[in-house]
Every structure is written in C-alpha cells, then in structure tokens.
Amino acid sequence: MGLRLLDSATREQRDFVPLRTGAVSMYVCGATVQGPPHIGHVRSGLNYDVLRRWLMHTGYDVTLVRNITDIDDKILRKAADAGRPWWEWAATYERAFSAAYAALGCLPPSLEPRATGHITQMVELIERLIAGGHAYAANGDVYFAVRTFPEYGSLSGQKVDDVHQGEGEAGGKRDPLDFTLWKAAKPGEPSWPTPWGNGRPGWHLECSAMATAYLGPEFDIHGGGLDLVFPHHENEQAQSHAAGDPFARYWLHNAWVTMGGEKMSKSLGNTLQIDVLLERVRPSELRYYLVGPHYRSSIEYTDAALDEAVSAFRRIESFVHRVRERHGVPETSPDVPAEFAAALDDDLGTPGALAVVHGLVREGNTALDAGDAAAASRAASCVRATTGVLGLDPLGADSTSGTGDAARQALGALVETMLEQRKQARGDRDFATADRLRDELLAAGVAVEDGPDGSTWSLKDA
Helix, strand or coil: CCCEEEECCCCEEEECCCCECCEEEEEECCCECCCCCEHHHHHHHHHHHHHHHHHHHCCCEEEEEECEECCCHHHHHHHHHHCCCHHHHHHHHHHHHHHHHHHCCCCCCCECCEHHHCHHHHHHHHHHHHHCCCEEEECCEEEECHHHCCCCCCCCCCCHHHCCCCCCCCCCCCCCCCEEEEEECCCCCCCECCCCCCEEECHHHHHHHHHHHHHCCEEEEEEEEHHHHHHHHHHHHHHHHHCCCCEEEEEEEECCEEECCEECCHHHCCCCEHHHHCCCCCHHHHHHHHHCCCCCCCEECCHHHHHHHHHHHHHHHHHHHHHHHHHCCCCCCCCCCHHHHHHHHECCCHHHHHHHHHHHHHHHHHHHHCCCHHHHHHHHHHHHHHHHHCCCCCCCCCCCCCCCHHHHHHHHHHHHHHHHHHHHHHHCCCHHHHHHHHHHHHHCCEEEEEECCEEEEEECCC
8 A cells, every 4th residue: 555644734644655766855843952852842753763764664765854943032042041152052952852862762864954054045045035025124024925825824724814923013014924034133142144134044934944955845744743833834835835845745743742731841841851751761661652652642641651651662672582582683574564564554653553563572472482482583573673663673773772682691591490480380370489489580670570471571670
C-alpha cells in the first residue's frame, strides 16, 4: 500500500508521493531557545525522527532541516531579566536542546539553521512580497497584507474575519488582520540593516526563508506541533504562496503533552524538564514513553504512565539480552514483519507497531523457555529490526540503554541460572524456594517479572 499521511492542509489521509523519486525533503519547526527543554518541546523532534527513520528504512534519501529560533521577544526579555547578553542566553539553551535531542536518540538533522544567520534571505522574501502587492512598510515595520491573499485560512480552517494574530495593534498597521514580517529597531535590542531601516525579523518570516533556502521553493513535508497550525504555519504558507513558492506538499502536526488537561508550557509552570526526568528514567525509556502513542494523540503526563512505559520497554530489552546471553548477539533482520510495516505506513501508527514488537517478544520468550534457540534468535532479530526503526534497539549503535556488555553478560549468566532454579522450584510447587530466589535477586538489584510467557528480569536502577 505504501505510506499514507494525514495532511493537515486537506484534513485527509493521502498517499505519500515525494517530489523527487527516492528522496524526501522535510522541514521541522525546531526550538525557540528561551529556556531549558521539557518533554512537550522534544516530543515533536522525536515524532519526526521516527518518520525519518521509517522513510530511510524504506529506501528514501532523507534531508531533514530543523531550525533554531534564536531571536525572539521572549529570549530578549528573559536575557534582560537575567542581566545576560541575548546571544549568550540563546546559545546556552540551544546547547541544552541539542543535548536533549541527542540523549533521546534523535538522529542529527541534515542542517540546523539559526534565524539570525538568514537575514539576507528574509529581506529578499520581503522584497518579493512588497513587489507583488502583498506586503507594505510603515514606520520601519513591514506587514503582510492578509486580505490580498484569498487563500488565507485554508490551512487552519480559520475564517478571515475571525482571525486574531496575537500581535499588538501597531500604529502603522492598515488592518488588524495583518501580521508582522519585520520589526523596527527598539533601543537596546539587536537589529540588522534593511531597505526599511534597522530592525529584526518577525517569527513567521524566519521559517519560510530558511525552509526554501535549503529545500527549495517546493518540498515534501513540513512538520511541527499542533499549536503551530495558527498563526505560525498559516502565516508561513500565506507568505510563501503569495511570493510564488509552492512550499510544503504535506503538513503534519503532532499533538501536545499535557498535564491536568492543559498544554505543557512555561507560562503554566507545569513543565517536566528533560534533565530532571533523566535522573529518574533512562533516555531509552523516556523515548519509548514519548514515541509510543500516536503522534496525533495527546499525551497526558502522569508518573504512573511513565512507569508503565518503562516496564514495557524493559520487557523488550530483557528478552533481547536473554537471547544474547544464551545464544549470542542476534543480528538485526534486514526486513520487518508486514504487520509492523502496515502500522507505520498507516500515518505512522506507532501504537500498532509496538504491539507487533511485543508480540515478537512473547513468541521469543516462549521459544527461549522451550529451548528453541533458532526461533528465539529469529524473534530477537526481528525485535532489533523493528525497534531500530523506532530508535529503541537495545543493542543498536544509537541505543540509550547503557550497561556494559561484559558486566551484563556475566550478570546475565548468573541470573539465568537462578531463574532456571526458580522455574524448577515453581514447577515442583516449592513456592518457598521460588520466593527465596526471587527475594535474593531483588536484594541484589535484579527485578523479576512473571508473565504468561515466562519470567523476565531487569536491573532496578538500570
């Protein structure tokens, strides 16, 4: 069937047909580096990382551009409040975001352009819009004239007369509907020279200029969070189309991470920072938690839900390690099961894909308990292939699971011996011995989980 994606612009699931055969171009709205990253920030990067990995697995050469907004009202305000240079503030949190993406196993983008490095491209785009009658300058500001573009509102479904840009009503605006492309310089703020006077870019302008600078006037996929549909992406599309660029062929939007039913944001004070969570769980476990739900489904954060995800990932990890310790490192299968592929081809259905993974784990554990080394190894090879696509292979080069191989193998041999003794004791209905063995393992830091397909183990502090 091939990949189908829910296109926000058409509100329909569409067959994915790239602009160029064998290649995919993607632009993802990245961070506004105003403060430390929380899980609501990085979910978008993880979702599109899985999409990129799936496209690569199916044979595409993928170019992914993820921008950095390093000039913004909030950055300037927070840096000023802290008595620090705006550029130093932005660079500090740019590094924090890069570290968070890397820790959670995101492949590095093909390019990560900064807004402040693309002023020339922004000025050129403004000049095209003014020449076409879609923008105007007033008192050093430049605005996009919304009513000159009849398609405005098509991406978000907004009616033009109901639009509120969320901007102040500057004196030079001809219509409250219009949005800012360029902001006139203010005392103490950074600025760049332009034909309309010194100033700095408006947020929406930045992404249009950077996307087309590297991917061309038309590209395949534009991704970002659901909160960006309006006004950011609506305005991106309007100014790009008005300038004559076809721009994005498919628009994808991931849902929020919420707490108490509200979108996670710094203004609400309900953030869960990445560095804090990684003191509690391993990066691979946090990644599993964030990529497991469908990208268009909201995640309501709770400690219990995170703990459940940790247990689920450890079941996968435990099985792969059991196979490695008994029968050697399982090679990664070159193919994935048809059901797994069908799930991801259906608008990147990660819940269905993970259901296939856990089915393989159950089959593999059954084979292990039956002494069927070949079947167990085949299952482990498939598990490695499928989890690799999701960035979760416990033995992969980008694994974030930790634990040294030599130590794990030595420990595994001892634990497996005790589990065999415990299995025998349970079979003999000697539950006192079975419980004693479990307690001894627990005291040594090894948690044992009994399931319908046998017992699995994991390190309590792993």
